[in-house]
Structures are given as C-alpha cells and as structure tokens.
Amino acid sequence: MSRLLSALTTLVLSLGLALPASATCAGRNLFTEMTPERRAEIEASAAEFPFATGNFWRATRGDEVITIAGTYHFDDPRHAPNIAALTPHITAATTVLVEAGPEEEKALMAHIAQDPSTMVITEGLPLNQRLPTEVWDPLKKALSDRGIPPFMTAKFQPWYVLTLLSIPPCAMTTMTEKPKGLDGAVIDTALAAGVPVRGLEPFDTLFTIFDGMTPEELTEMLVSTLAIEEMSEDYFTTLVDSYFAGESRKAWELMRFVSYDLPGYTRDQIDADFARMEELVSSSRNRAWIPVLTEAAAQGPVFTAFGALHLSGEDGVLNLLQKEGFTLEELPL
Template identity: 50%
Template sequence: MVPARLSTVLLALALTLTVALPAARAECVGENLIDSMPEAERRALFDAADRVPYPRGNFWRATRGDQTIHLIGTYHLDDPRHAATMDRISPLIDSASTVLVEAGPDEEAALMSDLARDPSLMVQTEGPTLREALTDPEWQLLSDAMRERGMPPFMVSKFRPWYVSMLLALPACGLDGMEEGMGGLDGLVIARAQENGIPLQALESHDTVFRLFAAMSLEDQLAMIRSSLALEPISADYSVTLADAYFQGESRVIWELTRALSLRLPGQDPAQIEADFARMEQVLMTDRNRAWIPVLVTAAEEGPVLAAFGALHLPGDTGVLRLLEEAGFALERLPL
C-alpha cells in the first residue's frame, strides 16, 4: 500500500514522470518560496540536498572508453528559458546516434491505443465516482480546482483518483495557452530529433505510469486528492519555485522542498513522512533509474547518445549519475 501522506510529492511528479497530461506552460506568477524562507530554513534545504551525490546540475557528460552519453535533466512544463538550453544541446542531438527519452511518439501512440481499448486504465468503470466518494465540501473544492484547469467536474468525477491528483499537480495558472504547449524540454528534444532524422528510443515502456499506481487502493488515491487540495492555495508559488530551482540547476532542492512542505501539513508524523518519502523515491526514481542503465549503456555501445529525462533522476545515491559512475563511466558537469 502507498501511504496517503505521499500525496504531496505528486506536485513533483510533473518533473519525474511523463504521463498523459495536457501540455502546460510555466506562466504562473507567484512568490518563490525558497527565496522568502528564513535563512536557516533555506540553508537547511540546500544542506539536505548536498548530502546526496551530484545534487546540482542539469547537463552532464558520461564517458567510458569510446562510449559517450550526454545527459540533460528536463523540466516537463513549457518555459521560454528552454530556448537557451536547446541552443546548447541541439548540436549534440544532431550528432547523436540515438536520442533517449522517457517516452517518445511511439509510446504516446501506444498509450493512447491502450486507453482507447481499455478506458478503465484512467476511468473508473465500477465502484463509486469521485462525487460519491468525497464529502460535499471536498467535492466542491475539487470542482472549483478543476474548473480553473478547464475541466468540467462531471468528467473529472469519473477519472481514477490518482490521475486527478496528477492534474492537481499542474497549477491552473500553468495551463494558460496549453494548446500551444510543446511538452516542456522533453517535447523540444523529441521535435529536434524528428526534424533531423535522429533515431528516438524510449527508456521505459509506455505503461510505466499505470504500473506505478496499479497497487494503490481507492482510499490511498482519495487521500492523495485531499492532500493535494490542501496545497492548492500555494500551487502558483510552488510552481514558480520549482521552475526557478530547475533553471538554477538545483535538482535535489526540488525534492527537499517537497519534503519540507509535506512536514508543514497539519497532523503529520515526521518519522512517517521520512519513511513515505523513502518509499516514493524507491518506486518513482530508484527502480526506474536502475532499469534505465542497461538501456543507456546498450545505446552508447552503438555511438554517441543524448538522453533527456526528468531532472530529479540525476542526483542521489541511486540517481542515474551515481549508477553510471558505478558502471565505470567518468562524469563531467557541463555548463548550460
């Protein structure tokens, strides 16, 4: 069972998972929560981040013999600051033998095919709807939040709760003009590779997100919605903070901030939250990171590789960078 307290980390999932969400644009106006913290709290965030290997930096080169992998940690929402990143990495995309991404066009097509064949993957086909499962006040809060995101409550009521929590992870302000969105830096990388005929390969199966949440009970998923709604008032500030941290190359600070916000919610047990975050890191990052390493290494044996995936996968004891180091690769942080 996935503990309900882990729901607050869903706000970070836009940076760790590629899922069937509408393309969003990072146009929120809000306060940077880290900048406004007292100095001691801010220092504690960075100290916590620094306790893991490779805590900062979004652009790296891994080499082993004649094998070269360029790794770019991505932000899955659109932002005009991606243009500078693309200027830097486009030559590497063009010269790569393979571009690796979390999910490419083939995976998106397979995902849509699965959903067309089996709507129950994302829609509740039996049991209570969200309108029936939530209290009247909870449903009213959710309805208001979804209307702000351009989604009618009657439709949302039929979605699986975990998916609704993912929608709540994208602030309403970030969905302005979403029809123009490119899917963040990932989408820009994919488009560049397609334009230049560079082979694209996915790091994982298209159904990864479904398998990640398949073991969750209905009550766990409902609790995730409740906690996400509790953070709704600061969602714009949080979105601004995450984007700023990403473009400053502070990947691990994003994770530590989410942990700190979780601890601030009323009635939380710090020890339980630490255990919950360890479990979430194992499921969402460690297990996936380990599965990606053979894919990265095999591709590198065929020629230079550029790999683009969520920035939170880079740092940590079981981050992609440390795992490549353990596989014999030398690592070099590159400027952006």
C-alpha cells in the first residue's frame, strides 16, 4: 500500500469514525499555501466524482423522504448553526439512523470489556518487540506527545495505535471528555424529542475494517503516519476546514496528490491503493447501509447522519440512493 495511505486513515477516522479527542488545533490550511495550479488540479480531480461537494441533502422517492447529514465527529463551534438548522428535520423524523447509536456504543463497550484482546495485545510480542527500533522509537515519542506512556503504547493493538496517531497532539492534550461532534448533537436532539435512534451497522464494524488489513499493511501504515507526524496539525486543520466548506472529497484528493509526489510509486499504484482503502472503509459500508435506509424510509421520514466522506463517489451514499430511484437535492443550510 502507499506509504502515505495512512494519512487517509487520518482523514477517514476524522470524518467517519468517532475518536476520543476534541479539535482545538491551529495548524495551517495547506490549500491556502499551495500554488493555484496545484489547487486547481486537485479540485478538478475531486469534481470527477458524483456529489463531490455539499454536506446536507434530501433524498425523495414518492412519499419516501431521507434527510442526510454528512458529519464531522469532533467538537467544533461551527456545528452550532448546522444543528440548529437540522433540528426541525430531526424532530420530524420517524427514525434517526447514525453509524453507531446508543445501543451500538453500549454493545461495543461490553465487547471490549469481555474481550480485552480487541484493544490490547494479550498474546505474542508487544509492539516494542515486534517493530524495528527505527519504527518503535518515533512511535513511542509520538504517543508520548499525546500523553500515552511507552509501556501502554507497547500493549495496544496496531489498529488502535493508528487511530491515536490520526489525532494530532494538540487535540489529544486538550481532551476533557468524549466529544459529541455533529453526530452526538443529532443523537441528543432526537432523544430529547422522543425520536428513536438506531445504528446503520453492527457495533463491531470498526474491528471488521482493520481485520481486512494484513499485519504488513498495518505496520506500513504506522511507518507512513509517523513520516508526516511533524505536519499532523496542518493536515488536521486542512481536513476540518474542508469539511466545513463542504469539500471533504477535495481533502481526500489532496492526500492522493501528496502520495503521487512520493518517490518509488507510480500513479497507477497510488490509485489502486486508494481504491482499496475507499472500498474497505467506505464503499462496502455504504452499500450495506442502503437497504437499511430504504426500509426505514418506507415507514416514514428518516433522518440519517454519518461521516461526510460517505456522501461522494460512485459508491457514495448519495449516488447509490440516486440509482435506487431517489431524487437528491442539497439542503441550503
């Protein structure tokens, strides 16, 4: 896989899976510093994908209505006007569907409590003995910068280390409680209004994603994530700003073009890596969500919220719904 494919994990996990941090970083937006020609090239690449821009949509098919919110899972004051505008749609829904609802979160916590090996290494060598020194030394420093001592880092499963590395130190060190993000605000609003909240997928989906990767791929992702550690805050800021501009696909394409610049890789190799990653963490899940959404919509209006990167692309939720006969319109929030 691409040496910078782990940077995609940063993007995917930031916009698509909940993580324990708050977003108070002040890095540079890399789009504002690149040449106009480079930015235009990335924007043109993003525009080739269906539904490349926009976070909030309505899908209709006859009497069936699905209101869709592409989300960002970290806390940010910019969520406030969006949740205010979305509240009437949430409270009018028969069902609210999110990636992981309250029941799924409970099941996940129970699963981890019953089987600690999902999070920590209980058999075999710890990471400090599995990884070569040139990988372990920067890894333990990177996690120490996030407030995690080396003896704990050595015990974590590689997938969990990757999720922690996807959060820059500036966000980890300001953590005070589990963030809600836009997803949490949607759930709270629905529950306060008495609207049922259900998960789009099983609670163990996160484990399934990483189970689909080989140990060699996970190690390579650790190495490549560490290679951009010094710029983690800049990437984080760029990705977040892109989300609030409704341009998450452009942020995905930024990472593709960064990878194109790496020595030793052809564009075809990079594109193949990106296609594999998108299938693993997004497309396969999107296809599984469509019957859940349409079955719920047959019972009444649905509100659904999930990571914004699931919106765009040939196998993005919006394009898949359109193929099912739904008409899509962007909501002017």
